[in-house]
Structures are given as structure tokens and as C-alpha cells.
Amino acid sequence: MKKSILRSAALAAVGGLLVAAVAPLSAFAATAPAYDTTTDAPVHLLLGSDLSNMTSGTQIDWNTLDGVNLSPNASPADLGDYSWGSFAPVSGATSWIGFLSLPGQERTPMSWKQWGDFVGIGTGVLIPTVYPGYLGNGAPAATKAAGGTYSMGIAYTDGTAQASAHVIKAYYTTINVDPGTGTWTFSALPSVCTVTTVDHTTTTALAANPTTGDVGTTTTLTATVSSDITVPGNVEFYAGSTKVSTVALASGSATKSVTIASQGDNTYSAKFVENTVVGQCVNNAQTNDHFVGSTSSNLVVTGTIPAVQLPPNGPSENALNSATAHGATASYSSPKATLTVDGANNGTTVNVFAYSAPLYLGQLTVTNGSIMVDVSQLPAGDHKIAIVDPTTGDVLAWASFTKTDAAAQPSFQKQINADVANGTTPADGEFSLTNLSGTTVNLTNPALVNGASVVSGQLGSFKVTDLRQVSKPGWTLKTDVAQFVKGSDTIANSALGIAPQIVAQAGTGATAPTLGTAQVSGSASYPWNFATLAAGNFSGVSTYDAALVFTAPAGSPAGTYTSTLTLTLVSN
Amino acid sequence: MFENIKKPVVLGVAASLALGIFAVAPAAHADPVSPSYVAVGSDTLEASMNALTNGSNATGSTVRVKANGSAIGNFDAFGSAKIQTKSTGPFFVRPAGSGNGVNALIASIRGTGFNGTDITGQVDIARSSSSAGANANANGNLVYVPYGRDAITYVYKPVAGHEADLASLTTAQLAGLYNGTITMIGSTTVNVMIPQSGSGTRKTWLADLGVSTDGTCSLAVCTSSTTPENDASQLTVAGSIIPFATSNWIAQANGYQTTTITGGQLLGTIDGNAAATGTAGNLVPGTAFYGTSYGRDTFLVVEYARVNPADPKYDATLAGLVGSSLTASLTSFGTLPNQSGAVKKKFGFLAPSSTTPVRAYAW
Numbered sequence: 001m002k003k004s005i006l007r008s009a010a011l012a013a014v015g016g017l018l019v020a021a022v023a024p025l026s027a028f029a030a031t032a033p034a035y036d037t038t039t040d041a042p043v044h045l046l047l048g049s050d051l052s053n054m055t056s057g058t059q060i061d062w063n064t065l066d067g068v069n070l071s072p073n074a075s076p077a078d079l080g081d082y083s084w085g086s087f088a089p090v091s092g093a094t095s096w097i098g099f100l101s102l103p104g105q106e107r108t109p110m111s112w113k114q115w116g117d118f119v120g121i122g123t124g125v126l127i128p129t130v131y132p133g134y135l136g137n138g139a140p141a142a143t144k145a146a147g148g149t150y151s152m153g154i155a156y157t158d159g160t161a162q163a164s165a166h167v168i169k170a171y172y173t174t175i176n177v178d179p180g181t182g183t184w185t186f187s188a189l190p191s192v193c194t195v196t197t198v199d200h201t202t203t204t205a206l207a208a209n210p211t212t213g214d215v216g217t218t219t220t221l222t223a224t225v226s227s228d229i230t231v232p233g234n235v236e237f238y239a240g241s242t243k244v245s246t247v248a249l250a251s252g253s254a255t256k257s258v259t260i261a262s263q264g265d266n267t268y269s270a271k272f273v274e275n276t277v278v279g280q281c282v283n284n285a286q287t288n289d290h291f292v293g294s295t296s297s298n299l300v301v302t303g304t305i306p307a308v309q310l311p312p313n314g315p316s317e318n319a320l321n322s323a324t325a326h327g328a329t330a331s332y333s334s335p336k337a338t339l340t341v342d343g344a345n346n347g348t349t350v351n352v353f354a355y356s357a358p359l360y361l362g363q364l365t366v367t368n369g370s371i372m373v374d375v376s377q378l379p380a381g382d383h384k385i386a387i388v389d390p391t392t393g394d395v396l397a398w399a400s401f402t403k404t405d406a407a408a409q410p411s412f413q414k415q416i417n418a419d420v421a422n423g424t425t426p427a428d429g430e431f432s433l434t435n436l437s438g439t440t441v442n443l444t445n446p447a448l449v450n451g452a453s454v455v456s457g458q459l460g461s462f463k464v465t466d467l468r469q470v471s472k473p474g475w476t477l478k479t480d481v482a483q484f485v486k487g488s489d490t491i492a493n494s495a496l497g498i499a500p501q502i503v504a505q506a507g508t509g510a511t512a513p514t515l516g517t518a519q520v521s522g523s524a525s526y527p528w529n530f531a532t533l534a535a536g537n538f539s540g541v542s543t544y545d546a547a548l549v550f551t552a553p554a555g556s557p558a559g560t561y562t563s564t565l566t567l568t569l570v571s572n
Numbered sequence: 573m574f575e576n577i578k579k580p581v582v583l584g585v586a587a588s589l590a591l592g593i594f595a596v597a598p599a600a601h602a603d604p605v606s607p608s609y610v611a612v613g614s615d616t617l618e619a620s621m622n623a624l625t626n627g628s629n630a631t632g633s634t635v636r637v638k639a640n641g642s643a644i645g646n647f648d649a650f651g652s653a654k655i656q657t658k659s660t661g662p663f664f665v666r667p668a669g670s671g672n673g674v675n676a677l678i679a680s681i682r683g684t685g686f687n688g689t690d691i692t693g694q695v696d697i698a699r700s701s702s703s704a705g706a707n708a709n710a711n712g713n714l715v716y717v718p719y720g721r722d723a724i725t726y727v728y729k730p731v732a733g734h735e736a737d738l739a740s741l742t743t744a745q746l747a748g749l750y751n752g753t754i755t756m757i758g759s760t761t762v763n764v765m766i767p768q769s770g771s772g773t774r775k776t777w778l779a780d781l782g783v784s785t786d787g788t789c790s791l792a793v794c795t796s797s798t799t800p801e802n803d804a805s806q807l808t809v810a811g812s813i814i815p816f817a818t819s820n821w822i823a824q825a826n827g828y829q830t831t832t833i834t835g836g837q838l839l840g841t842i843d844g845n846a847a848a849t850g851t852a853g854n855l856v857p858g859t860a861f862y863g864t865s866y867g868r869d870t871f872l873v874v875e876y877a878r879v880n881p882a883d884p885k886y887d888a889t890l891a892g893l894v895g896s897s898l899t900a901s902l903t904s905f906g907t908l909p910n911q912s913g914a915v916k917k918k919f920g921f922l923a924p925s926s927t928t929p930v931r932a933y934a935w
Contacts, residue, residue, distance in 0.1 A: 119634050
């Protein structure tokens, strides 16, 4: 019989809970209000039955039978000595009291809607019981009927008379009460994170490939930054003490291609820039990874000057006579001439010259009774081609041929891509030419200077080889720049300034060419001569680069504009 | 001495109810008039119930059980001759003790009058340190809800130089003292004392010792005693001994109740089991002793219909106050500092041996 009684009693309790809990969930669920930052400290709501942390949005009965307790901190898994649950004493405050008020009236006791009892503070206020149905003084029935948004919490006061007590501190949360049912819920606390920073020491190593190269050529620097975990961030590359570039790490390494600037030792280093990765807040905890900066040891790349082999002397034209022709014949098929000789010469290494003035065309081996050689640098007209014993200088055979096309003019092109920043206010002996760097120049990271977008960079190195030590006609290195284009937007080529730079000059007896006057960004004019060599000189091997400055006219739409710069080497 | 013990607790209630919650307790002498529910009856449960209904910081947290936000009126067993429990209600004779409390509850339900006064609706809860006993009935109109476990032991005042004589006694020795066959223990001539005849503690004590089940005994003191229970100050003569509710002793020694332990009185040990352990201020019930036949569950008694959800008289608030599984109830034995059980432990109660409510008194 006792068993049946127990069930009845249990029903009494459970029944009371169900009546209040089910109704609001169907149609009148209270919504969680916004957090009110005017409270003197955050307030956590705990379930009275086990002091577990209640969740914002939970629908709570007006007169919850489990009770609700407030705490200055969330309850931990191990409740311990409950010290976490005590609101500390405050100077000047002698009593505390639970209250419910309209927002903004928390510190005006006479305006409170409901309140509890004044209790002495003593050594603190431990997990006070506060919920709407518990605050019996004032007009609880009216609050329940009207519903709405209220502040609910405890007030520290300097007295126990409502009319005269001053609120020294007020700790509260915001609740939304459903009209009629009185079901309520409370606002979520703003996320509060405990931040822990973990230091990671790093090591930066630097390597180059190649470690020896001609001046003006490039080498690739690779910086590898290691730590206990993969290192993110940026690496600064230095040439000597000059910062060359900043490159983002990918999987712990970064590369940068640099031009070998000078003969001998070129010293490079890489510096990993101190970096902190901010973690996400998970369960009120956040771990930041602080990667300590580090610098590599110095790395030396040796720059070399390319060896220049001047052409050998050749016999004068009058040595080409019927006695030395030896029945040879010559023909021309652009860009090569073929000299057909007696098969007895097969396997013989010979120097090849073109006439009238001897022009050294190279050293070849007679094969199948002939040699074939590039004569593109000869002008149109009648020429002679001869093979000469390298040792004795004797003419072994020669013949005439007619070149039908003009001399080739060495040329290469580079595409130049120049970025324009957002926000510009109206603003904005061989006789050869060899490109030593890439085919694209990207002018990135523009700066705003006096409202105009200005970006700069280097053209990249190239070399002119002029070993024409006998004829010495001189040459002109012509430069043209197309207008810059981005879709339908254009910028005139005058925006590109070019300042020629000589990187290296080599060749015994050679004359250094004359550099053209720098073209100033914004007032540049093309075509323009990068460099010239006057007649009567040969220039040997000249390695060049150029500083580029691109100034976008005011009002230019932001974006990347593309143009083509063409360098053409023209013999005089 | 009752005035000294009980009045301060009553005053707290009076102040908060009569003058409004913001008033500081004044030196007024009035019993509470309850805006909600009224409890009367046992002296043994009185102090802990006062703590729960008026608010207590015994656990470090302020614990106060309310009825839908309203204060509960807990009336002491002794005080003024008559009390008024609810506004506009009648003055009637104060129910003193467990049996009186249950009788007042029945009179309140049935309208049968209590000591000649119609007290219909004036009492909602009866405190009882006794079980339903022979009144248990599966169809009873009342239900006894376990409140906490107490134990009855004895308190003595030792004779100088013979302190050990009365410190630890056996059930046989105690039975001999209370049926008159033993008058001396060791070198001590024992002055046997017993509470007044209406005391539940007296009745239970004599039954535990096997002397009688109705509170009668052959000693002269049993017929003449007017000694209040749980008042150690009554033991003024060295060699005196009296039954005492351990819970009450612990509450007094811990400072949660006005102490009567003013003259060197000590708590006795029966059959080798200490009734309480620890030192004054931090005394806790002796678990082993509470588990013996000297231990007793105590109860809050209410009308069954009012806590039965299927009954038209169902009162969810009253059901919430006595729902053992509800932490905010009077009968909860939750151990967290915000819960009633933790307060009751400070007042010398352990969890009841059973939380099963027992119906009683069919009519």
C-alpha cells in the first residue's frame, strides 16, 4: 500500500511541473532577450536541483519547483567548496535582496516590480535563490499577466528600507516573460574567453639554387622555417641589409628569385617575422600560437662575369682568289649559308668567315663535304664565305653567295603587367640581344602618393652582345611601350617611367654603350632609345636592367593593366 | 526558558509578515499571520522549520522555502496560549506537539473544531516527530511525508570526579533507571528526569526502552513532570539525566538555535553509539546511532486530497512544498548548500530512512 501512496505523491510533484512546462512550449514560448551590459557583473543561472548551468532559451516555469540560483561564475563540474558561487562583499553594501524590474530601473528600489527579502551580506552572497515566482513582494501577479522584458537579479544595498536604501551594486540578467503563463527565459552571456598563448620557437634556414651564377642571372632562394608545428607567416628576404621582398610561407617554406647583382660574394639572409595565430574560442577557452621570429645565417652566392672570347683574326679578302677557292660553291637559304667543299676536308675543324671585311661566324667541322652557318647578321647583297685553317690561317676553300634578305635585328618582348591601387583620386659579336629574366614583369602593391597610384619594380636583366671589333658599326637599342589596357580602360604609355641601369660590362677593348636619358613616369615618350653605341666601337657584352615606375593618372579605375614593352637592337 | 529559546525565531517571522519585507525586525511580540500556508505541531521539527521558512544562512547560502513567493507561517509549539494563523481567522489554542498538530490539521480540514474553536482552513501542515503508527491507512485522508531522521538519546549532568559514570549507558541500564529498578550508576546517584506528559520525545523514549508505549511509567516524576523537552538548562542537579532529541542538541551546540546547554550538561552514548560526533559548532549526527531503534523518521503531514493531482482539491503549491523529490520543498534532502536538506543536516537531521509518504486517518 505504501507503494501506491508513493506514486501518488510523486505525481503531485510531477503534475505540477507538467502543467506549467507544457503549455508555453506549444504556442507561447518566451524568446531569449539580448544581454544587458549595464549589470555590474555577469550573472549565471543555475538549476536549483543540481546547480548545473542553465542554458539561455530554456523555458522555465514562473514558479519553478526546482528553484533557480544565481552565481557570479558558471558552476564547475566539481562543485568543490562552492567558492565560485559567491558574490563578493562590496564596500558600503550591508544587505542584498533579489529583485525584478523593468530594464533601466535596476538601481531604483521603489520602481521594482517584485522583490524578495533583505538579507545581510556577511562574507558574501552564496548562490542566492532568485526567480520570478520566488520574489513574492510587489506585484508578481501583474508581472506574470503582462509578461515582457525585465531585469532579474540581486542588488547590494546600504540599508533595508526600500524608500531610502541605495543600490551599491546590481547583478542581473535580462529575462523575457510570456504574458499569462509567466514562462520565462533569460539572455545568453556574451562569450568570455580565457586566452592562453603558447610560444613556439622557430629556426630559419636559407638555401640558394644555383649558388654560383653570372651577374645578372637569377638564383632561387628558399627559406625553410621549422618549429614544433607547421609555421605560418611571412619571411623577409634580404640582400645584404636591404630587404628584397616579403613572401608568405607555404607549408613552412618560401621562395624568392633574385638577380645576382655583383661579381664575387652576394650575401643573402632570410628573416621569419614574429607571428601570432589567434585561436577560436571553444568552451570559453582560446589558445593563441605565438611563433617567435628567427633569422637565417648568411648565405653567399658567387657572382661571376661571363668570359668573353674575342673572335680570331681572319685572312684578308685578297687571300680569297682562284687558287684558294678549291672548287667550292656556296648557297644561301635564310638564315643560313652553305659552303660545299671537297670531301677531303671532312672531319676538319675550320674557322668560318664572311667577307668583304672578315666576319667571324664560328668554328665548325666539315661534314659530308659542307658546312652550314647562320649569316642572319649580314646585310642583303653579295658576300663571300671562306673556311680557314685555325692554326695556319690558310684559306682552305671559299665561294660567293648572295643574301637576299636584310640583316636580322635582335629583338625580344616583355609583357608588363602594372597594378593600380584602389582609391586613386583623380589621380592615379656576335651581335645579339638576350633576355636573362622572365617574360613578365608584375608591378604590384601600388602605393598612394599624393593621391596617385604609384607602383615600381625592375624590368629584369638582359644583355647585348656586340663583338663586331672590325666593322664597329655601332648600334641602337630601341624601346617601345604599348598603352596599358584593362578591359575597356586604358592608360597611356607615358605612365611608365624607365631608368636604364647597367649591371655589368665586359670585353677587352670594348666600349661601354651610352645609356638613354631616363623616361619619367607620367611624362614618358616612346619610342625611346635605351642605349646607343656610336659607330667605330664595339661593346662586348653589356648586361642591363632598368628601374620601372608606373604612375596611374588620377581617376584610373583600380585593377591590373597590361602593356608590352619591346626592346629591339638595331645595328647602325 | 521557552521564551528565550523560541521567541527570537518567531520574531523574525512576525516582522517580515506584519511590517513588510523591508522592515528590520523590531522588538514586537506577535506570532506570524501567514499570507499562505501554516504549519503547527512538533517541537522537535520547530527550529529547522523556522530556519527553512524564515530563511537561514547555516549552509553559507541563504535558504528560504516560500509558497509561490509568499512566506510560510511556522508556529512554535509553545508560546502564547492562543494563536491567530491567518488574517481575519480566529484565535485558537496553540497546538503543542506532534499529536496536537495533527489534531489541529484534522480540525482545520473537517471543521470539527479544535479545543472549542472552528479553525476551518487555518492549518495546512502539521509537524510530527512521530510516524503514523497505528493510524496508517491506505485510504487515509492525511499523508505523512518524511521530513528527516532524528534520534533520541539522553543528556546528563555529571557528578564531579565521577564524570564517566553516566557518559555511556546500555539500553538495559536506561530501562532500569526509568522503571525504577536502578538508582545508581557507578558512584552516581541518578536523578531521573522526563519531559511533560504531552511530549512526543517522552513517549518515544519510554517505548524505545520498553518501559511503556503510552508515556506512562511508575516513577513519581512521570506523573508530576512539567519539564519542557529539549531544554538542557533544566538539568541543574549533578547526576541528572533526561531524554533529548539529538537534532535539537546539535542545533543548539552548533549555534543555529538558542542554546540551553549552559551548565556543563553532556550528550550521552547508548550501547556504544555516539549520538553526535565532532565538536560544538561542527557537530554532525552519529550515523550509526541514527540507524538504531533510537532513530526516528519525522514527518510533515498534509491533507492527501490537496497533493493528489487527480483530486479537485489539488493544490500545486502545497504539493510543491512537501514534494520530497523537489529541491525547493520543505521535505527535500538535497545536500547542496542552496537546498533544504543541507539546512536540516545543520539542525541535526539526516535523510529519512524512507522517502515514501504514508497515508493515515481515514474518515
